[in-house]
Amino acid sequence: MTGIKKSAQASVEAMYRVFTIPEAPDSTLSRIDQDISRNLAGFLQDHIVAVERDLADVEKNFSEYSVPEKPIFVSEQTQFLLDKLVANSVHTASPAFIGHMTSALPYFMLPLSKIMIALNQNLVKTETSKAFTPLERQVLGMIHRLVFEQDGSFYRKWMHNPRYALGAMCSGGTVANLTALWVARNHAFPAEGNFRGLQQEGLFRALKYYGYEGAAIVVSRRGHYSLSKAADILGLGRDALVTVATDSNNRIQIDALREKCLQLQKQKIKVIALCGVAGTTETGNVDPLEAMADIAREFGAHFHVDAAWGGPTLFSRRYRSLLKGIEKADSVTFDAHKQLYVPMGVGLVVFRDPSLASAVEHHAQYVIRKGSRDLGSTTLEGSRPGMAMLIHSGLKILAREGYELLIDTGIGKARTFAAMIDEAEDFELITRPELNILTYRYCPAQVRQALESADEMLAEKINTSLNRVTKFIQKTQRERGKAFVSRTRLEPDNYYNFPCIVFRVVLANPLTTADILSDILAEQRLLAGENGIADEMAILNNLAAGARARA
Amino acid sequence: MTGIKKSAQASVEAMYRVFTIPEAPDSTLSRIDQDISRNLAGFLQDHIVAVERDLADVEKNFSEYSVPEKPIFVSEQTQFLLDKLVANSVHTASPAFIGHMTSALPYFMLPLSKIMIALNQNLVKTETSKAFTPLERQVLGMIHRLVFEQDGSFYRKWMHNPRYALGAMCSGGTVANLTALWVARNHAFPAEGNFRGLQQEGLFRALKYYGYEGAAIVVSRRGHYSLSKAADILGLGRDALVTVATDSNNRIQIDALREKCLQLQKQKIKVIALCGVAGTTETGNVDPLEAMADIAREFGAHFHVDAAWGGPTLFSRRYRSLLKGIEKADSVTFDAHKQLYVPMGVGLVVFRDPSLASAVEHHAQYVIRKGSRDLGSTTLEGSRPGMAMLIHSGLKILAREGYELLIDTGIGKARTFAAMIDEAEDFELITRPELNILTYRYCPAQVRQALESADEMLAEKINTSLNRVTKFIQKTQRERGKAFVSRTRLEPDNYYNFPCIVFRVVLANPLTTADILSDILAEQRLLAGENGIADEMAILNNLAAGARARA
Structure with missing residues (x-):
């Protein structure tokens, strides 16, 4: 009207x-x-x-x-x-849409979001956010404690201390990772003598002053693409994101990591930060964080953990040990719009040391004046909405027990699905779930047999053909609209590291049932028999038959 | 329940x-x-x-x-x-809260936000956003056209072209400015010969390869603090944000700007970008954009315009000429949660040249594959909500005419308020509104008289005292809760550039009336007479009386 x-x-x-x-x-x-x-x-x-x-x-x-x-x-x-x-x-809340990291939301998030939008606060300064600022500081404190487990006196001293911040609220994990590495970079080249620090004088002079030929961030090859973007933005260059090989479980190889750091050191390249991954985006695996923390200390590097996906596993008594060592990190990324079940887009980074964020501190006359409680003085973003209110509500209404239940059932469901795939003759589990993510593909029994004894050339032929089949099934299933799995490319050891396209499944929606999972396999099986992919299937079967004949 | x-x-x-x-x-x-x-x-x-x-x-x-x-x-x-x-x-929607850039929202924004949150799309890729991606591309196209006025064939060619982006949606103006300068920086040091470009090899090698001693971004001293933050993040260092003096209207001095660029050139410092401001945060003034564009071209620098505040002035037939020259910019920042009247937090940057964003392009296997329409391939952020839907709705429901009305009445109201202040004996207008922002302070008639003929020492004494009064009134008024103006610090020419604290007023809320403005002055006048500031007022009156006696 x-x-x-x-x-x-x-x-x-x-x-x-x-x-x-x-x-x-x-x-x-x-x-x-x-x-x-x-x-x-x-x-x-x-x-x-x-x-x-x-x-x-x-x-x-x-x-x-x-x-x-x-x-x-x-x-x-x-x-x-x-x-x-x-x-x-896209029906992101559908229990059959298990291809992305967006799930159904608890009902209460919706009316609470309305209150948040109605209030339209701006968290850059207390003048436009008042109680939202202490609330945001509390949320940062709670996640800080979940990760670093400091005692009460620590939080009483730092949580609301205007000159410090236990972390930074961001629009998502990408900005959270960028913020952490920004802090790490500035911290690696501090003011000293007549050098006023990288923050003031820039990277070029910092490297010259400290006598380095370059600076690097080291992460496993399964690190999130936001890290390479961060290396670009921070002026280090994408080459400065140095990747390390992973073991067969997609976890960083510790020996190779140490070797790489030594090598960089020899080349006069400063190792700014090591990034551990707690829940790789593609396979949901967790790096050996404890061992990484030791290496970071050995090389005087900042230790960042990207727990955008896996962070909330800390709520689970049964599974939190998977993230052992995270408490030794200097900074940790958490995404709230993932496993904290908050609407898009909010993430955060927490810093173990409350003074760390001062490496990126900034002030202005009309906002975030020195000495104010304004959280804008250490955030990458300026104006920001009051999303912390939704995280706060999730933490209070679901509480640790509620999130534990969500985590435990998600991991349980991933194991159930893995078992279904193991049992099915015509599907192949590519990565077994450690958290609630797994990958697999359609692969008829005779093709799998052929693959098992295949030499590199035959394996390449079969996998090339399987890649087309996987792509077809994934795309067609998405188009039909009943279910959605995503796809990615992995290089499995057992297939001579040939790039294999696989289905990727994320089991975070509490409404996804075993029946739905079984239906998804059934539809994929049907799609594999469709005309659109018949020629490719014939090629596959020929390859398999040839292999059998030779055997 | x-x-x-x-x-x-x-x-x-x-x-x-x-x-x-x-x-x-x-x-x-x-x-x-x-x-x-x-x-x-x-x-x-x-x-x-x-x-x-x-x-x-x-x-x-x-x-x-x-x-x-x-x-x-x-x-x-x-x-x-x-x-x-x-x-x-904070009651940011209150018509008497005219101290910040957050206004009342049109009613329809609230239920529309609910739909957006209910859908919970993720704009990083089309797989989790489908129609939201073309919608976002359309919004970027519309703002692009508003700014750059290209013809139909341009938009038919580029708007939905998967390999290009007319801009990037962001969480706010800070990220928009950062994105623009990220693009500018990478573009300034492209791949050439055996150098693979700054994006790949980093700033250190880029400067070495191209034979520079540093890199700079040049802006007036009234530039937003996000620019200095961007200089830090991008690895240039805060010193690399070179500021230029402004004229008495807070606009960049063109001669000084050119001089500064020449100087930088001589020092072998690459001028990456000039930043024009279209609506300074503190005073709402617009730089001479046309002349800046010429200088940017002369020095081969990227020309960015930060129109986070003033951009929507382009909707007004009467006032759009204030932004003349903006169409020559390489990139322009717009904030949607400011004068597009969309909830916190969304902003955007548009690029005149559709291929410019490729300087920051990035891809990953599981999202934003090469050749996809995914907007995530050139945004700084990763996962992002569907806020473009709200901008789209504003542009359709209010349309150009509606936004024109909002802009025109805002500027009209600022002029009315300026006239009120001019007429009042005990208030002093510090900056006359060019857009809808002005600054002023409480200053009794005899104190103003004394200031007019004051030498530097007396002016400093009086202004120091006035600063305390201004601070007291602003703080007390805010605490009482009936009205809110903000405060900032300016260095007026006529007071020997002494830092003066002033009230800052932003007139963007369509519900603010002349009566409300008059009440605000009345309350401030009353507050100036309160006990809490009586001693300071006595000092002021003594200073004024002394000056009168000497005259």
Whole structure:
């Protein structure tokens, strides 16, 4: 009903109306608002069209390139969004969509988000956030304690201390990792003598002053791509992200890591930071953090742990030992919109040492003045919304026990799915789940037999063919819209490290059942028999038959 | 009603409940949800306590540092948030809170946000965002056209072209500025011969290869603090943000700028970028963008315009000429949560040349594969929410005419307020509004007279005293809770560039009336007469009387 329709003077009034008069209770938008409150799952089910439309086709609805001259009614825009946007969006909450790291949300997150948006606070300074600032500091404190387990006196001293920050709230894990490495980089080249520090004088002079030829960040080859982006942004260059080989469980090889650090040292390249991964994005494995911490100490490097995915495993009494050594990290990334079940996009980084963030401290006259409690003085971002309120609510309403349950059932479900795949003759488990992520592919029994004894050339032929099959199944299943697994590329040891395309599955949605998982395998099996991939399957079967004949 | 209460097996069921069963319609949270829909202004008015509580006191409610072990009911947490968080938050939508850049929001933004959060898309890749990706590309296209005014064939060619991006969506202006300067930095040191480019090899080798001693970003002294933060993050060092003097209207001095660039060139320092400001944060002035563009071209530097605040002035036929020359920029920052009236936090940067963003392109196997339409391949952030939907809705529902009205009335109101201050004997306008921002202070007539003829020493004494008065009034007014202006520090020419603390006012809330502005002055006048500042006022009056006696 509200909207701005031009007619000389009336337009001013119309504009005020959208700022002053709520949507009428019977308007399209109000009805949707109520629908979502009453039955979110139903709303998503009813409005998202399952079968995928080609993106090029969808683009036609978004081809206008000028800001329209004349206002339209809210109802008109709402209908447009329902028909063209919502209908063609992704049902990320669906329990059969297990290909990405976005899950269903607890119902209470939605009305709480509304309160947050209604308040529209800006966390850059206390003047525009007041109680939200102590709340954010508390959330950082709680995650800090979960990770580093300091005692009460520590938090009483530092949590609300205006000159320190136990961490930084960010829009997501990428900015969290970048923040940690920014701190690490500046900390590695501090002010000394007549050198005023990298923060002030820059990387070029820092390396010259300290007599280095370069600087590096070391991580396993399974590290997240945000780390290489961070190396670029920080001026180190993508080459400065030095990757180390992993063992057969996708964990960094400690000997190779130490060797690499020694090598860098010899080349006069300063090792700024080692990054441990606690939950690799592709396979969900955890690096040997304890051993990495020792090596970091040996080389005087910052030890960062990217626990964007796996961090909340610390809530689980049964599985928290998988992350042993994380408490020795200098900084740890957590993503809240992943396994803290908060809406997109919020993440955070916590620093073991409360003074560490001072390496990136900054001030301005109109905001974040020195000595204020403003959290903006050590965050990469400026204006930020009050998402901490949603993390706070999750931590209080679900509590440790609730998150433990989510973690434990997720890992349990991944093991169940792995067992199903192991049992199935025509599927091959590629990586066994350590947390709640696994990879596998469709691979008929005779092809697997052939692969087992295949030489490098035959293995390459078979895997090349299997890659096409995997790609076809993944893409077609996504397009059909009943279920979604993602795909990635791994280089398994047993296949001469040939790049194999695999299905990747993330089991974080508590509503995903064993039946759903079984249905996903069944659909994939059916898709493998479809015409669209018949030629490739014939090639595969020929390769397998040939191998059998030779044997 | 929903919540997780432990009792052996029951806990699993309870956990499922928060993911499957909506809040009961009569629950605390549902009632708030409906309240906000029906009457947002009333909700904020009723629940935010006007009188400010000391932050140290508020902190007591957020002093727990452990994640609680046992779940609590949603209703309990909701009540806590209402009493302890909402009550002590800032009424950013209040028409009398004119000290920050956050305004009231159009009503439709709230239910639309709910749809956005319910869908929980992730814009990093099309697999988790589908139609949201073309929508985001359209929003970038629309702002691109608003700024650069290319023709239809340009947008048909580039807007949805998977290998290019007309800009990048960000969490706010800080990340937008950082992204632009990241692009500029990498672009300044491209691959050549056996050098593989700064992106790959880093700043140290880039400067060596190209034979420079350093690299700089040049901006007026009124540039936003995010630019110095960007210089730090990008490895250039804060010193690399070279500031140039401004004229009496807070605009960069073109001669001084050119001089500075020549000087840098002589020192073998590469000028990476010039930053024009279109709406300085403190005073709302716009740099002479056209002349800056010419100098940028002369020195082969990237020309970035930080239009985080002033960008939407382009919607106004009357005022868009203030930004003349912006169309010659290489990149332009826009903040959506400022004058596009979208909730916190979203901003964007647009690039004139669609291939510019390739300087920061990155790919990964599991997301943002090469050739995909995924917008994540050129954004600084990874996972991102679908905020573009809210910008899209603003642009459609308010349209150019609606935003024009908002801009025109804001600037008109700033002029009205300036006239009020001019007329008042006991207030001094410090900076006249060019856009909708102005600064002023309380300054009794006889003190102003004394200042007019004061030598440097007397001016310093008077201004030091006035600074205390300004600080007292601003702080006390904020604490009383009826109105809020912010304060900053400027160095006016006419007072020998002595740092003067001033009130800063931003007139973007369409609900702010002339009466409210007049009340704000009246309250400030009253506060100046309070006991708390009486001693300082006596000093001031003595200084003024002494000056009069000597004259």
